[in-house]
Amino acid sequence: GRIIGREGRNIRAFENLTGVEVIIDDTPETISLSCFDPIRREVARTAMEKLIVDGRIHPTRIEEIVKTASSEVDNVITSTGEEIILEMGIIGIVPEIIKYIGKMKYRTSYGQNLLQHSKEVANLSALLAQELGLDAAIAKRAGLLHDLGKVADRNLEGSHAHVGAEIVRKYGENEIIVNAIEAHHEEIAFISPYAVIVEIADSISGSRPGARRETIEAYIKRLNVLEELASSFNGVERVFAIQAGREIRVMVQPEKISDLEAEGLAHDIAKRIEKNTQYPGQIKVTLIREKRVVEIAK
Structure with missing residues (x-):
């Protein structure tokens, strides 16, 4: 009852601030949060948990808690990105790209977690490069970043491969990495063997039985x-x-x-x-x- 509020004002305030639909049905002690955007959904989940623990549920308090939750999720995104590049042994990635990597934690691609998929592609790319006598570090870097465009702002035009390439180009990645990202769905020509390697690794990861929906x-x-x-x-x-x-x-x-x-x-x-x-x-x-x-x- 407190979550809904008088005449539904609390639930309306929460939905308008988070962009997430709150579903309260007959299931005891259960609140469902529905939203296609995984980051908005995570902010809403964090905020709802804080509100329930806090107990003071009214529109002003909801606004304060949502801001706090948004900041916390932002920090988790950054720390996740930092942990991944440390785990993968990749150096020289700028903070802006690290944040994009962190966002992959909350995104799925055909039901496959995007961060896990990107790590798989990075490791497979490195192995393929080693077998061919190429630089495994370059292949791993390109593999990790290949789907960056899937977590970019929706107002950027073009396919996710094109958008991802533009982002890394903007932040100073070399053209071999840029091309490997933009060409991994054969939208443009390959300029190096690394682009072919990333395309193959992407196909292997995505085609595993049960990996995608x-x-x-x-x-x-x-x-x-x-x-x-x-x-x-x-x-x-x-x-x-x-x-x-x-x-x-x-x-x-x-x-x-x-x-x-x-x-x-x-x-x-x-x-x-x-x-x-x-x-x-x-x-x-x-x-x-x-x-x-x-x-x-x-």
Whole structure:
């Protein structure tokens, strides 16, 4: 009852701040958190556990706890990335790329954990390079980073191979590494044997019996598309796809979108979704315009 709050205000505040759907059913002492974005889901899980232990559950406290949880998850991502490069014996990776590596912990690709997959590809690449008399360190580095584009910001355009290559190029990786990442699905030509090695290692890791499931990836891709479509409108601050994509919650900037404009914007978003996507049933577009005024008494 305290989690739901009077007239559902607590649960609404939690869902709006985290972008995660809270499901409370008849199962005793159980709360389910539903979201296709694994990092948002982890922030929500951490925040919910803290709120239950704390006991003070109201919108202001929820906002404070969500901020704390977000910071904690961010720290875990960084420390995970640092642990992985230490474990793999890879040196000279900049902090920005280390953070991307840490994010892989929470991501799956066709049901296969992305961090475990990337470590497998790195180790297989190193073994193949050794057998061929090539530099195992270069192969291992390229293998670990090959799927970096899968944890990049969704507003970056292009395939995950292209996006990953652009990220590592930006942070100073050499062209052999860049090409091995961009070419691992044969979207561009190989410029070195390392690119071929990474492609082979990626195929070996992904094709193990039971390693992957196709449907999850397609589902996540569909929800990503819905969020991106709604985010493309001017004045939109945040977008969350919830209830397995049956509802889109759109938070707008109150200084840019008036109450009157909000109605038209919700209609425009719904029409764009109708035009650009295919889906069973209906998708509900909920637009939220919240104005907050803060004044200090001195």
